[in-house]
Amino acid sequence: MFRPLRIVPHGTKVPFVANRHKAFAFSVFLMLLSLGALVVNGLNFGIDFRGGILMEIKTPEPADIESLRTQLGSLDLGDVSIQEFGKVDDVLIRIQRQDGTEAEQLNAVERVKETLGEGVEYRRTEFVGPTVGEELKEAGLIAVICALTAIMIYIWFRFEWQFGVCALIALSHDVLSTLGLFALNGHEFNLPTVAAILTIAGYSINDTVVVFDRVRENFRKYKKMTFADLFNLSINETLSRTTMTSVTTMLALLAIYFFGGAVLADFALAMIWGVVIGTYSSIFIAVPLLLYLQPRRGEDEDHDSPVQMPEYERQGAADKKD
Numbered sequence: 001m002f003r004p005l006r007i008v009p010h011g012t013k014v015p016f017v018a019n020r021h022k023a024f025a026f027s028v029f030l031m032l033l034s035l036g037a038l039v040v041n042g043l044n045f046g047i048d049f050r051g052g053i054l055m056e057i058k059t060p061e062p063a064d065i066e067s068l069r070t071q072l073g074s075l076d077l078g079d080v081s082i083q084e085f086g087k088v089d090d091v092l093i094r095i096q097r098q099d100g101t102e103a104e105q106l107n108a109v110e111r112v113k114e115t116l117g118e119g120v121e122y123r124r125t126e127f128v129g130p131t132v133g134e135e136l137k138e139a140g141l142i143a144v145i146c147a148l149t150a151i152m153i154y155i156w157f158r159f160e161w162q163f164g165v166c167a168l169i170a171l172s173h174d175v176l177s178t179l180g181l182f183a184l185n186g187h188e189f190n191l192p193t194v195a196a197i198l199t200i201a202g203y204s205i206n207d208t209v210v211v212f213d214r215v216r217e218n219f220r221k222y223k224k225m226t227f228a229d230l231f232n233l234s235i236n237e238t239l240s241r242t243t244m245t246s247v248t249t250m251l252a253l254l255a256i257y258f259f260g261g262a263v264l265a266d267f268a269l270a271m272i273w274g275v276v277i278g279t280y281s282s283i284f285i286a287v288p289l290l291l292y293l294q295p296r297r298g299e300d301e302d303h304d305s306p307v308q309m310p311e312y313e314r315q316g317a318a319d320k321k322d
Contacts, residue, residue: 035176
């Protein structure tokens with residue numbers, strides 16, 4: 001008989017809430033590390049934010065990226081980034097903005113074309129000015145802040161303000177750690193990365209809402225159960241769904257990261273980290289934080305059965321007796 005795949009066994013009793021202090025300590029360390037990386041290294045802003053020249057070309061044969069870097073590096077145009085763009089003969093060239101007016105930008109493009117020679121197809125050439133780059137930085141920051149605020153308000157109205165505060169803390173944790181990752185590894189931070197951060201916020205809050213829904217349901221069902229036991233029960237009851245969603249999403253993202261080309265690699269990297277840290281924060285941060293804010297229980301009739309000590313506490317008590 002066919003049995004459905006279960007990554008997490010049915011009826012788990014993992015003591016997530018009991019280990020909240022370890023999780024909080026790890027998260028504090030992660031936040032301090034991220035802040036330190038942002039202060040010391042900063043973000044490696046792409047042309048979207050810094051301004052510059054973007055050229056997409058198609059070479060007659062498979063592109064020799066190292067040779068192209070050597071050729072264009074000798075032109076003294078400043079920071080030049082070259083990468084494959086999908087196929088082996090499609091190349092994306094990013095050149096930092098040249099000092100001066102538009103004439104200097106056009107001159108840089110002509111020098112690149114002279115160096116690359118005949119037979120190269122120029123599919124597009126774009127210029128991003130410094131003013132536009134600053135506007136995009138500001139717009140990206142506003143987009144992230146507005147998204148987090150809207151999510152908090154939504155959670156507040158759907159549940160209670162305590163849930164909204166916990167969700168906002170967990171989401172800020174996810175966003176800051178993603179920024180820290182890019183500050184640490186030096187990968188280019190551009191508009192697709194901002195899109196990835198907004199997607200991470202949406203993915204993470206989806207996981208959190210699922211657990212919050214179960215918490216609210218159990219509030220009405222188990223009136224005599226302590227907050228710690230109820231939160232732990234709720235996390236374990238939704239653990240299989242949370243894990244399956246994360247694993248299936250991760251499979252798609254890994255395929256994009258390894259086979260989607262260099263252009264999608266940074267986006268996929270941000271999303272992979274976001275899935276991992278978003279799942280972690282939903283389980284170890286958002287729900288355990290409710291212990292300190294004490295949300296109000298429902299007013300429905302008490303359907304509670306006699307409350308028993310959780311398995312992990314009974315095991316701990318038995319170990320102490322031994």
